[in-house]
Amino acid sequence: MTDPISLNLKINGQSHALDVEPRVTLLDALREHLHLTGTKKGCDQGQCGACTVFVDGRRVLSCLTLAAQAEGAEITTIEGLAGADGALHPVQEAFLEHDAFQCGYCTPGQIMSAVACIKEGHAGSEAEIREYMSGNLCRCGAYNSIVAAVRQAAEAV
Amino acid sequence: MREFSYSLAASLEDAAHRAKAAGALLIAGGTTLLDLAKCGVTEPEAVVDISKLTGFGEIEVTDGGVKIGALARMSDVAEHAELQQYFPAVTQSLSLAASAQLRNMATIGGNLLQRTRCNYFRDPAAFPACNKRNPGSGCSALGGVTRNHAVLGVSEHCIATYHGDLAVALTAFDAVIELTGREIGIEDFFLLPGDTPDRETVLQPGEIITGIRIAATPAARKSLYLKVRDRQSYEFAAASAAVGLELEADGGTIRDIRVALGGVATKPWRARAVEQALIGKTLTEDTVREASRLAVEGAVAHGDNAYKIDLVPRVVARAILTVGGLA
Ligand SMILES: Cc1cc2nc3c(=O)[nH]c(=O)nc-3n(C[C@H](O)[C@H](O)[C@H](O)COP(=O)(O)OP(=O)(O)OC[C@H]3O[C@@H](n4cnc5c(N)ncnc54)[C@H](O)[C@@H]3O)c2cc1C
Ligand code: SF4
Ligand code: FES
Ligand code: FES
Numbered sequence: 496m497t498d499p500i501s502l503n504l505k506i507n508g509q510s511h512a513l514d515v516e517p518r519v520t521l522l523d524a525l526r527e528h529l530h531l532t533g534t535k536k537g538c539d540q541g542q543c544g545a546c547t548v549f550v551d552g553r554r555v556l557s558c559l560t561l562a563a564q565a566e567g568a569e570i571t572t573i574e575g576l577a578g579a580d581g582a583l584h585p586v587q588e589a590f591l592e593h594d595a596f597q598c599g600y601c602t603p604g605q606i607m608s609a610v611a612c613i614k615e616g617h618a619g620s621e622a623e624i625r626e627y628m629s630g631n632l633c634r635c636g637a638y639n640s641i642v643a644a645v646r647q648a649a650e651a652v
Numbered sequence: 653m654r655e656f657s658y659s660l661a662a663s664l665e666d667a668a669h670r671a672k673a674a675g676a677l678l679i680a681g682g683t684t685l686l687d688l689a690k691c692g693v694t695e696p697e698a699v700v701d702i703s704k705l706t707g708f709g710e711i712e713v714t715d716g717g718v719k720i721g722a723l724a725r726m727s728d729v730a731e732h733a734e735l736q737q738y739f740p741a742v743t744q745s746l747s748l749a750a751s752a753q754l755r756n757m758a759t760i761g762g763n764l765l766q767r768t769r770c771n772y773f774r775d776p777a778a779f780p781a782c783n784k785r786n787p788g789s790g791c792s793a794l795g796g797v798t799r800n801h802a803v804l805g806v807s808e809h810c811i812a813t814y815h816g817d818l819a820v821a822l823t824a825f826d827a828v829i830e831l832t833g834r835e836i837g838i839e840d841f842f843l844l845p846g847d848t849p850d851r852e853t854v855l856q857p858g859e860i861i862t863g864i865r866i867a868a869t870p871a872a873r874k875s876l877y878l879k880v881r882d883r884q885s886y887e888f889a890a891a892s893a894a895v896g897l898e899l900e901a902d903g904g905t906i907r908d909i910r911v912a913l914g915g916v917a918t919k920p921w922r923a924r925a926v927e928q929a930l931i932g933k934t935l936t937e938d939t940v941r942e943a944s945r946l947a948v949e950g951a952v953a954h955g956d957n958a959y960k961i962d963l964v965p966r967v968v969a970r971a972i973l974t975v976g977g978l979a
Contacts, residue, residue, distance in 0.1 A: 497655040517658035517699070520686070540687050541754060553727075553756045559686045560757065561679070563658045564701060608753065615752070629885035630751020 502566050506531065507575025515562055522546045524562035525572060533573035533603050537632070544631035547604040547611075548572050554611035573603035576610065586610050589648035590641075597635035605631045609645045618649035653686075654695045661702045664860060668832050670700045672858035678702050680723060681758040683750075684766045691774045693767070693785060703759070708862055711735065717867040722761030722830075722860070726818075727752065729760060738868050741875035741894045745821035745914075748879045751886045761861035764819050764829070764841075765853065768812035769888055772796060783809045784849040799956040800888070803948070803964075804917035810849030811954055813915060814842070815888045817879065820914035822864065823922050824894040825872045830863040831855070838864075842919035852919075871896030871908045878971040879914070880963065889915030891963045893947075893971040897935075904934045911968060913947060916960045923947045926968060935976045937969075944969040 499514040504524065513528050522539070525531045525548070537545035539558045546557040549571040576584045586609045589595070596602045608631045612618050617627035624645045625638075633641065661667035661678075671678050675697030679685050682703075688694040702708075702723070709723035713734045720729055729735060730746035746755065749763075772779040772792035781790035793801055793811055802813040819838065827838045841853050855861070866872065875896035881887040892914035898907045909930050911923040925946035933939050944965040951961045973979035 497657055500658065516655060518653050518656055518689075540690060541683055544751065544753060547753055554753050555757050556683075556753045559681075559683045559754075561658060561682060561686070561699075561701075564679075564682065564703065612752065617752070626885050627752050630753045632886075 500563060502562055504529075504562065504565060504570060505568070506570045507572060508569075513562075517561070517563055519562050520558055521548070521550075521560040521562045521565045521570070522557035525557060531572055531574055535600055535603055537601070537604075542632075543601070543604075544608060545601050545604040547607040547631065549607065549611065552614075554608055571607075573607055576606065584610065585651045586613070586644070586648040589644040589651070593640045593644040593647065594637075595640040595644040596633075596637050601631060601633045601635075605633065605641055609641075609648065612645065613649045613652055618645055621646065624649075653689045654692075656689075656696045657698045659698070659700055660704055661700050664702075664705060664708070664832065664862070667700055667702045667705070668858045668860055670698070671860070673698065676700055678860065680762040681725070682762075683754050683758045684762060688767060688774075692776050693774060702860070709759075713738070715868070717865060719830075719863055719865045720760055721863045722759060724760050726750070726755035726758045726760065726763060730755060737873070739821075739825070739866060739872050739875065741821045741824060741872070741877040741896060742818070742866065744877035745817040745879075745892075745894060748877060748885075749817040760818070760864060763816060764861065764864075765855070766816050767852075769800065769815050770812040771800075773812060784812060784845075784852075787848070787850050794954065797956060798954045800890075800915075801954060801957045802916060802918045803951040803953055803957055803960045804913070804921050805844050806918055806952055806954075807845045807847065807849070809847050810845040810918070812845070812849065812918060814852075814917065814919050815915060816920070817877065817889065817892060817914055819920040820892060820912045821875075821877050821894040822866065823920040824875070824896055824910040824912035825866050825869065828865045829861060830865065832858075832860045832862060835865075838920065839922060845918050869896070869908070870898040871910050874898065874975055875910070876971055876975045878967055878974070880967050881915075891915045891960055891967045893964075893968045895968070895971040895975055897972065897975045899935065899976075906930050906933055906935055909972070911947065911972070913964060913968070916951075916964055923968065925949050930972075935978065937973060937978055940972045940976070940978075941965070941969045944972065
């Protein structure tokens, strides 16, 4: 048995100390150890985007990131997107307005990815949004509404 | 995923030293390593993190070309404005690969060393026979589902495709891979499977990729990466072509042409026969289509992947005609 390592992860502006086995991914650290279950586990192999979070402001897959590799970085999850007063992020508003989900399982990942997609400047057209959101699959096929929501939010932010 | 220890490399020397130990593996972006550890394909005992080392992530453009540090992220290289101008096939090969999230994580060095997506290779529990994983155990793909397997460079021991996109663009333009202590041309870096499919590159234990260099040439500047696939995005190539073209001052005679193929061969594949058939010729649709057929000289189909032999010449021709302004 490998000895656990002590980590200090900065998530949504708050420091969290935790002891985990070195093989624990950031996704499992968030969900199983810190009970931040907004970030979803779909495939656990980089193929669906449900686990998307920001590490130092860049969108990454938490299922293929070791928790240990995220130490020292600013991590943002879906729980950290709304304002301190609970006001939803414009992308969250747009998803609600466009009903951009059915079961909602892919939604936290879609929203995190969409926020990044807009910030990166890759939400200029429907085709560009489809390309730069392609790392987020939706088993329910809510793509048309997702693209519409991202377009609207891109204009708003 | 089996247990392993984790540590940060203090320096390149430290990483090289520790990577020599049996059971030790370097981790950069982790997108290949952790994926394969979860599949049970790699079972490291010690993971040594090089991603935080400084001095190997820069992109330096000079008059002669570009040097890209091994730790540069795919997205940073893909979005680099000067590279987009001087090496469009290279930046396109990256922006058409994986997804935005993966490109933010994955490094250039790790990208070259990605492993095949052969489904038999990736599933040791269900398919123990795989010469790449376990030399001498056989090949589960032969006689199996082979839609994504290679038609070029195959051996009786392994028909797994090299699926990376970047290495294909680099192969077209004779990139040089810089390692700790030596450097090597990209075509010599990757090995054919032959009877040792477990050996994919010349990299020795403890050797680290520190960067790649690409010379600036007119063909690299007028270049294109065309990737054809089953899904429009976030998918590996069914067939891809990196092409570069330089015409004589007359605007029609081909002075230099580069063609490399992806998604169809066991290593990034330079299609020299196509290049040789076109140098000195006038760029016309007929000449290009005729020469493009040479791309699949020596190709061998195994069942489901026969379609690639029809597809490759069309992809090559379309890429050349597009870059030449005829399509
Ligand atoms: C769902 C999915 C889709 C993908 N689609 C594509 C695609 O369409 N096209 C494409 O080209 N790729 C694709 N990829 C592959 C992806 O590009 C690679 O996984 C990635 O580039 C690997 O880089 P990394 O830094 O994450 O490597 P790591 O996982 O960190 O390392 C990979 C291997 O290289 C070794 N290593 C890393 N850096 C060095 C170094 N500097 N020197 C020596 N050894 C080193 C490690 O020990 C490890 O064995 C996809 C991956 C996934 C998961
Ligand atoms: S094709 Fe190669 S990687 Fe795939 S099962 Fe056969 S030996 Fe293994
Ligand atoms: S859970 Fe991470 S990509 Fe699917
Ligand atoms: S809403 Fe169900 S998977 Fe996207």
